[in-house]
Amino acid sequence: MAKKSFPLSRVYGLLEPGPVVMLTTSRKGTPNIMTLSWHTMMEFEPPLIGCVISGRNHSFDTLLATKECALNIPAAELAEKVAAIGNCSGRKVDKFAAFHLTPVAATRIEAPLIAECYANLECRVADTRLVNKYNFFILEVLKAWIDPAVKNPRTLHHRGKGVFAVDSKLIKLPSRMK
Amino acid sequence: MAKKSFPLSRVYGLLEPGPVVMLTTSRKGTPNIMTLSWHTMMEFEPPLIGCVISGRNHSFDTLLATKECALNIPAAELAEKVAAIGNCSGRKVDKFAAFHLTPVAATRIEAPLIAECYANLECRVADTRLVNKYNFFILEVLKAWIDPAVKNPRTLHHRGKGVFAVDSKLIKLPSRMK
Numbered sequence: 001m002a003k004k005s006f007p008l009s010r011v012y013g014l015l016e017p018g019p020v021v022m023l024t025t026s027r028k029g030t031p032n033i034m035t036l037s038w039h040t041m042m043e044f045e046p047p048l049i050g051c052v053i054s055g056r057n058h059s060f061d062t063l064l065a066t067k068e069c070a071l072n073i074p075a076a077e078l079a080e081k082v083a084a085i086g087n088c089s090g091r092k093v094d095k096f097a098a099f100h101l102t103p104v105a106a107t108r109i110e111a112p113l114i115a116e117c118y119a120n121l122e123c124r125v126a127d128t129r130l131v132n133k134y135n136f137f138i139l140e141v142l143k144a145w146i147d148p149a150v151k152n153p154r155t156l157h158h159r160g161k162g163v164f165a166v167d168s169k170l171i172k173l174p175s176r177m178k
Numbered sequence: 179m180a181k182k183s184f185p186l187s188r189v190y191g192l193l194e195p196g197p198v199v200m201l202t203t204s205r206k207g208t209p210n211i212m213t214l215s216w217h218t219m220m221e222f223e224p225p226l227i228g229c230v231i232s233g234r235n236h237s238f239d240t241l242l243a244t245k246e247c248a249l250n251i252p253a254a255e256l257a258e259k260v261a262a263i264g265n266c267s268g269r270k271v272d273k274f275a276a277f278h279l280t281p282v283a284a285t286r287i288e289a290p291l292i293a294e295c296y297a298n299l300e301c302r303v304a305d306t307r308l309v310n311k312y313n314f315f316i317l318e319v320l321k322a323w324i325d326p327a328v329k330n331p332r333t334l335h336h337r338g339k340g341v342f343a344v345d346s347k348l349i350k351l352p353s354r355m356k
Contacts, residue, residue: 010338016215017335017343018196037194040218042230042312050228050314052220076349083351130308134220136228138312157195157335157345160188162353165195167335168346171254173261175340 003120006144011047014073014119014144015039019155020082020164022072023053024103025062026111031103033095033114034059035086037158039071047141048126054135058090063137067125068109071139072117075153076166083162108142118150184297184322189225192251192297192322193217197333198260198342200250201231202281203240204289209281211273211292212237213264215336217249225319226304232313236268241315245303246287249317250295253331254344261340286320296328 006014015021023036039051049071053060063069074082081099088095096103096112103112106122113120122145127138157165184192193199201214217229227249231238241247252260259277266273274281274290281290284300291298300323305316335343 013338016196017337018194018215037196038219040228040230041216042314048312050218050312052218079349080351083353087352087354134226134228134316136220155335155343157333159195159348160191162351164349164351165333165345166347166349167343169344170337171257171342171344173258173340173342174265175261176265 003145003147006146008047009045011141011144012041012044016041018157019073020158024070024111025059027062031112032059032090033085035082049139051137052135068111069123070111070113071121072114073119074117076156079156118147118153120145181323181325184324186225187223189319189322190219190222194219196335197251198336202248202289203237205240205244209290210237210268211263213260227317229315230313246289247301248289248291249299250292251297252295254334257334296325296331298323
């Protein structure tokens with residue numbers, strides 16, 4: 001993988017803007033992918049991420065059983081695959097094969113990373129206390145990867161019913177935020 | 179207000195794309211505003227929203243005491259105010275006055291809405307069980323408003339250190355999602 005390690009302290013800048021992500025899991029050697037937009041940063045370092053995964057998703061059971069997953073961030077070039085992956089189930093489809101995506105071995109978890117995504121976060125489940133009531137998992141990022149060749153990724157932001165807004169320009173404003 | 183009521187079932191489409199929002203509160207007649215990016219949808223209807231509010235924020239104490247707030251969604255035209263509001267504290271600044279924003283009375287809560295934002299969500303705190311450990315509040319949207327004149331708002335997505343990505347074009351892909 002042509003990606004380089006990315007500091008955990010800077011992971012928030014990848015997820016705070018709210019991009020659609022693809023969550024990968026693996027169980028008994030069978031990987032799966034789902035599309036996900038309901039996530040939020042919860043802590044800077046170590047990075048904590050909260051995300052909602054419906055119990056109807058195949059990934060829900062796998063995540064609960066294996067306690068690990070990767071969050072893979074696609075740019076707009078992958079939009080059609082991202083939407084299509086969100087519209088089928090891993091119970092019926094081998095999504096890596098069906099959508100011609102390349103699984104790459106992670107370093108800290110069994111679940112594969114998606115090579116075509118410009119950033120990958122290896123995560124473990126850190127807290128399940130809101131899973132029963134809200135399907136809400138809290139993940140800790142163990143290791144982060146980024147493609148140094150992608151300078152300004154145009155991320156995807158789902159507005160519902162298959163409509164996505166795409167980032168275009170960046171603006172820089174005075175800030176005391178880190 | 180020239181805004182119209184917005185169906186609660188469609189609120190997820192406003193927040194799922196991850197825009198920066200401005201949270202308004204009011205305590206003993208004194209309103210305040212903070213800027214917030216760490217939020218996620220948690221349920222469609224009634225809409226539930228999870229958000230992280232640091233205990234360092236003046237709004238944290240108010241939200242815990244009053245159990246209500248509004249989430250106001252700005253478009254890119256308000257970018258400079260959004261960033262500046264995130265860089266000062268309501269303990270020292272009357273932000274509505276300092277930033278020339280117009281408070282509008284809400285219908286279900288005491289906290290005011292921001293007239294200049296194209297959408298406003300009146301919320302009550304629905305669950306505080308993760309506040310102690312993660313500063314994580316779960317809000318229920320009681321009433322939603324939208325400016326019908328704004329057809330394609332260019333929302334702001336914070337990438338850290340004052341850099342914001344701005345939505346530009348929309349793409350429509352096949353989807354079974356509602």
